[in-house]
Amino acid sequence: EVQLVESGGGLVQPGGSLRLSCAASGFSFSSYSMNWVRQAPGKGLEWISYISGSSSSIFYADSVKGRFTISRDNAKNSLYLQMNSLRAEDTAVYYCARQGYIPRSGMDVWGQGTTVTVSS
Amino acid sequence: DIQMTQSPSSVSASVGDRVTITCRASQGISSWLAWYQQKPGKAPNLLIYAASTLQSGVPSRFSGSGSGTDFTLTISGLQPEDFATYYCQQADSFPRAFGQGTKVEIK
Numbered sequence: 479e480v481q482l483v484e485s486g487g488g489l490v491q492p493g494g495s496l497r498l499s500c501a502a503s504g505f506s507f508s509s510y511s512m513n514w515v516r517q518a519p520g521k522g523l524e525w526i527s528y529i530s531g532s533s534s535s536i537f538y539a540d541s542v543k544g545r546f547t548i549s550r551d552n553a554k555n556s557l558y559l560q561m562n563s564l565r566a567e568d569t570a571v572y573y574c575a576r577q578g579y580i581p582r583s584g585m586d587v588w589g590q591g592t593t594v595t596v597s598s
Numbered sequence: 599d600i601q602m603t604q605s606p607s608s609v610s611a612s613v614g615d616r617v618t619i620t621c622r623a624s625q626g627i628s629s630w631l632a633w634y635q636q637k638p639g640k641a642p643n644l645l646i647y648a649a650s651t652l653q654s655g656v657p658s659r660f661s662g663s664g665s666g667t668d669f670t671l672t673i674s675g676l677q678p679e680d681f682a683t684y685y686c687q688q689a690d691s692f693p694r695a696f697g698q699g700t701k702v703e704i705k
Contacts, residue, residue: 513694515642522685522696522697522698522699523634523636523642523685523687523696523699524696525687525693525694525695525696528692528694537692537693538693539693540599540693573641573642575642578644578647580647580648582630582648582689582690583632583647583648583651583689584632584633584634584644584646584647584653584687584689585632585634585642585644585687586644586647586653588641588642588643589641590641591641
């Protein structure tokens with residue numbers, strides 16, 4: 479079964495750091511690009527980062543550029559999001575999502591999400 | 599950066615109705631548009647990619663059309679399980695962008 483499972487969310491103070499993980503199974507992880515997408519409480523979806531299968535291409539939304547770092551370990555079938563200098567507006571459910579095999583297609587597999595709360 | 603605008607923000611409909619949701623891109627994105635369905639407390643689910651290609655396993659009552667800047671998602675014969683929020687997303691360039699969502703509610 480193709481599956482993505484996020485972990486690492488929690489409560490953190492403003493200015494703090496958190497590292498999210500996404501464990502992939504059931505498919506050839508290194509062959510797929512991956513994304514992080516977040517959703518603030520009661521709000522819509524916000525794309526925040528992308529990484530290609532070989533990590534050669536990486537992109538960020540302006541809202542997280544310079545604060546968040548996406549990475550992957552293909553040997554461990556894992557995707558990561560290092561989040562620094564966290565702000566209240568980073569409070570959200572964070573999803574990892576697989577990019578479809580066809581370039582510029584949709585995100586075809588999603589994890590269940592992990593919740594990040596930034597509050598003092 | 600490309601902005602995506604959906605309309606309406608919400609629609610009330612009955613089982614069996616035909617529902618159409620519109621998505622407009624701030625600049626041309628060819629056919630690189632995806633549609634997602636999201637139910638409360640759940641992750642989004644890909645319905646359509648490349649504007650009109652149905653994702654495997656998605657019922658044929660869902661269809662998409664459009665190119666350039668204007669796109670539509672149509673649900674023909676609304677079913678009880680279709681009451682959800684729908685998002686478009688441009689896949690043409692980075693940064694990716696989602697529309698603000700359209701909530702399909704029961705009339």
